[in-house]
Amino acid sequence: MDVRKEFETIVKTAEKLGTDASKFMDKRIASIIISGDRVIGLNNVPGVNLNHKQIEHGVEVNMEITEGVEVPFPIHVCTGYIEKKGYQRIIFNIRIKKGAKVKFTAHCVFPQAEEFTHDATSNVVVEEGAIMEYNDEHYHSEFGTISLKTITNAVVEKNGVYKNTFHLTKTRVGKMNIVMNLDLREGAVGELVSKVKASKDDSVNINEIIHLNGERARGLAKTVVVGLDESKVNVLNEAYGNAPYSRAHISCEEITKGENVIVSTTPVLKISNDLAELTHEASIGRVSQKQLETLMAKGLTDEEATELIIKGLLL
């Protein structure tokens, strides 16, 4: 397939996720489009430095935001794979320099993949006082045979802010293993939010870890998973309070529907400094009966009400 067609296929799929494809052509907006092991689109803007190199089965991208720069538009990152079989390895090295402020809108689109593994590692450094938001949405094929492995290691330095959202709610998952590891230094704020809908025989493993390593660091790890049919879901959320006056909250909500669903959630809280404060909340179960009955009393069926409630939870 030529580059143009690859570009069109990936962008059209990204459009299904609600992205505005014109953003990839807009020269004011920094963007990078990866297809397989090649970069097929790249745009840099002042204050943003995206560069890349080809690696075995994939691409390594360095992204650096210049000190003090506030990037006016979200940087668009699109990673795609349009073949049916294969392996893709992606490495993102992201550094947000002191005082900079940036948002990323990321899409991973694998619309036709059958036997495919996407293996991604993100190494993130948010320097002192910088703010980074990374919103990642996935679109997989409906075969349920994709294997997704992602690891994010983020260090947030003094008074920095890092927010990461991950959504895989519109298609089958396949097999998914995601690990997000946050190292929060003095006064840093870190937020991890993952929302996933697993159906049929999908398998989901999520591990969010917050290390409160600096005084007054604050962290939140929130996971919402809907497990349907015979899917298997395993969530392990961890928080470690290692510094005084640091606080973290971990929350896991798992909604089940289907007699053969297997769902588990494990919160781990550990304090090595007695001035740290950690809290958690977790719930597993069917959609709330009161919510269901409220919508049914307005005329929706059980199925319609469940669907509407789940849609809201995964928003």
Added chain:
Amino acid sequence: MLEINNVSYKTQEKQILKDITMKFLPGSRYAVIGTNGAGKSTIGYIIMGLDGYKPTFGKVILDGKDITNLTITERAKLGITLMWQEPARFDGMTVENYLTLGGKLPLQKSELMEALEFVGLEPNIYMKRFVDKTLSGGERKRIELASIILIKPKYAVLDEPDSGIDLMSLDIINDVVNYIARYGGTPIIITHREEMAYNTDYGYLICSGSILLHGKIDDVIKAFRSSCEVCTHPNIPTPEELK
């Protein structure tokens, strides 16, 4: 007409309703009044057919048809709805989405705006808000009242609509009750406050799962005031009172 015929209901621990018979006529406004724990809400749940609230004896009849075994959805489609004392909250669901039931109700935006204005909520502010914990109890109830205006049910059971809201909102509740009656619907207010019952036509006075009195609302309120508000043995009616 909606009827409850000789309905009894008991849980494993307690007899909640004892051989209750009620009739609700189209276009009239009703109050089901009694002290806390009298079994008033259970009547509402049995009318709506909530899970676990099937009468142990007796029937619920709508326009001559036995609906005791119908599901909540089936009853709703026949025109019955219920507003809970504490309405459920929904993460990630906007007011607009809630009122249109995720687009299932073919409503114009102007209709939504009018309904929100009717209940004293500024549409431009509230349409995009979420029906979650960020709303106060009063705001959540007003949204529920707006939903009732839009659904236009034949029979609307309002369980303690005034609980947890300010005095000004009482007028809004009364306006909604009158609106339902004006289009020929039947509002059924479940309450333990006589102020709420004033704006109805007929009433049922409930004590310990039994009907002590029914009839014109003035008479029922009078009895509630003289018997229940000063009662030294709430929900333990004497044989004379039951007569």
